[in-house]
Amino acid sequence: MMWRALSADWLKIRGKGLWFLVFLGPLGLTAMQGLNFGLRYDYLKEQYQADLWGGLLSNVAGFVPIALYLGGTLVCSLIANVEHQMSSWKQLLALPVSRTAVYMAKLLLCLLLLVCSCLLLSAGTLALGLLLGFGIQAIPYADILRLGFASYAGALPIIALQLWLSVSSRNQTFPVAAGITLSLLSLFSMYLSEWMPLNWPVLAWEAESPWLFIASGLLLGLLMILPGAVHFARKDVD
Amino acid sequence: MKSTVITTNGLRKVYRGRAAVEQLDLNIGQGEIYGFLGPNGAGKTTTIRMLLGLIQPTSGDIQIFGKELRKHKLQILRRVGSLVESPSYYGHLSAADNLEAIRRILDVPKARIAEVLDIVSLTGEEKRPVKGFSLGMKQRLGIAAALLGSPELLILDEPTNGLDPSGIQEIRSLIKRLPAEYGITVLVSSHLLSEIEQMADTVGIIRQGTMIYQDTIAHLQEQAAGELRLTVSEPEAALKLSSLSGCGGSLQESRIVLPRMSDARVALLVRELVENGHAVYRVEEHRQSLEQFFLQVIEGGIS
Ligand SMILES: Nc1ncnc2c1ncn2[C@@H]1O[C@H](COP(=O)(O)OP(=O)(O)OP(=O)(O)O)[C@@H](O)[C@H]1O
Ligand SMILES: [Mg+2]
Numbered sequence: 001m002m003w004r005a006l007s008a009d010w011l012k013i014r015g016k017g018l019w020f021l022v023f024l025g026p027l028g029l030t031a032m033q034g035l036n037f038g039l040r041y042d043y044l045k046e047q048y049q050a051d052l053w054g055g056l057l058s059n060v061a062g063f064v065p066i067a068l069y070l071g072g073t074l075v076c077s078l079i080a081n082v083e084h085q086m087s088s089w090k091q092l093l094a095l096p097v098s099r100t101a102v103y104m105a106k107l108l109l110c111l112l113l114l115v116c117s118c119l120l121l122s123a124g125t126l127a128l129g130l131l132l133g134f135g136i137q138a139i140p141y142a143d144i145l146r147l148g149f150a151s152y153a154g155a156l157p158i159i160a161l162q163l164w165l166s167v168s169s170r171n172q173t174f175p176v177a178a179g180i181t182l183s184l185l186s187l188f189s190m191y192l193s194e195w196m197p198l199n200w201p202v203l204a205w206e207a208e209s210p211w212l213f214i215a216s217g218l219l220l221g222l223l224m225i226l227p228g229a230v231h232f233a234r235k236d237v238d
Numbered sequence: 239m240k241s242t243v244i245t246t247n248g249l250r251k252v253y254r255g256r257a258a259v260e261q262l263d264l265n266i267g268q269g270e271i272y273g274f275l276g277p278n279g280a281g282k283t284t285t286i287r288m289l290l291g292l293i294q295p296t297s298g299d300i301q302i303f304g305k306e307l308r309k310h311k312l313q314i315l316r317r318v319g320s321l322v323e324s325p326s327y328y329g330h331l332s333a334a335d336n337l338e339a340i341r342r343i344l345d346v347p348k349a350r351i352a353e354v355l356d357i358v359s360l361t362g363e364e365k366r367p368v369k370g371f372s373l374g375m376k377q378r379l380g381i382a383a384a385l386l387g388s389p390e391l392l393i394l395d396e397p398t399n400g401l402d403p404s405g406i407q408e409i410r411s412l413i414k415r416l417p418a419e420y421g422i423t424v425l426v427s428s429h430l431l432s433e434i435e436q437m438a439d440t441v442g443i444i445r446q447g448t449m450i451y452q453d454t455i456a457h458l459q460e461q462a463a464g465e466l467r468l469t470v471s472e473p474e475a476a477l478k479l480s481s482l483s484g485c486g487g488s489l490q491e492s493r494i495v496l497p498r499m500s501d502a503r504v505a506l507l508v509r510e511l512v513e514n515g516h517a518v519y520r521v522e523e524h525r526q527s528l529e530q531f532f533l534q535v536i537e538g539g540i541s
Pocket of ligand 2: 282283284323395396
């Protein structure tokens, strides 16, 4: 049942700017580093000469968490807005499909789109590294793949929260404002405890034991789905 | 006795301490067009939302196709098509893609899309984005979506709201065709008595959340009797005729106004007028408006 809902959602997001966003994020990050390394090529090459690829990755990684937060916020909002816009919830939920299936389909769609972004980021970074002439032998494939996905796992709790907020309120001002606020807070919350979920995307990339934060992100993300799905299944639909 | 499709028992919905629907007992028979009538804010949409499982009743229960809605919601919804309030659509998609998005959930054959487009006469417009559609076309697309799953029960909330007279006529004749051609039971809401009168078999009137009348249209028409208006050459003299004054006629704006009466009685009156040398210009039947009728229902205690 969820797959049928997902296949319908797949059709509905056509021409809604979601795909544009999915491409814009990773390509924007790569382009930014292209500019950074292009302009300061000699300086940076000298600075990172021990590990050119590592230098590139750490420069990209600095922006991945906030990009995930902002991108996740917008993707959730756009997906929910497809139904809010012309009050389609009432039509959709009067169909023979369970509300849980509808909610899970939206969540899955959101997660899939962000997976695409993470893959694009890895591909973009790889291309940039090669373009800068960092050499084929030294390519750190695992790290390049981990670049997007580690932080992604750490960001899951917030993404699940954003979907819940966006689906719950017809007016998207509050959910988007909340998402942006959280993104900005995440820049400063590093000075607080490691156990702030807001920090996990950063820690999942650069902490000494990143797996701890990746696992925590996955776990709390899964837990965050629950209240959202239960609330959605019970609420009155206008 | 026809089998019943929808039965509700003491249905009630409270919003912030105010009951939007109170003690509602609906009874809708198989294959009929049920007109659900009530002024703005009466609780029609609230009731329909409860019937579709979109909102939870505060208390009371709903049976559709003889099954408890709460327990068999998806099974029941599979056999129901609906259009609730303002049309829902995905503006950036074409009409065909709008239906396709719903079809993927219903899992019916692709050919069904062309069929329903044809039923609501939107064939030829299916490739255009729906945001460029007129309100009437959007409304028809909504009906097409409701028909997509070949429902046995169709629930339409004010389907003619905002349409022009020809659009209203078109949708009305479409709704009237459904029970006969496809065996579909229809629940249609409206705030216009005249509209319900022209298509429904049975009518339920709701006011401030409570059902105040539920019976056949024929029975309603008898009870909601209107008045007869005669325009004649010399009204004052005509009114003095014994039989006219005998049936309680009065003079209003130089017209004679009489209570509703049988066809034979009207024929007799007209003949008498003509025989007495009056010219009869007009014989009109004037129905009460819904508001007047409501007042009568409430004050006169018809139930
Ligand atoms: N979500 C809600 N929250 C609070 N009150 C509500 C809500 N929905 C409906 N109501 C109230 O319930 C009452 C019935 O509303 P409803 O929409 O069912 O009326 P209606 O008969 O469909 O009217 P209309 O002809 O205007 O469509 C109204 O007084 C309305 O204000
Ligand atoms: Mg209404």
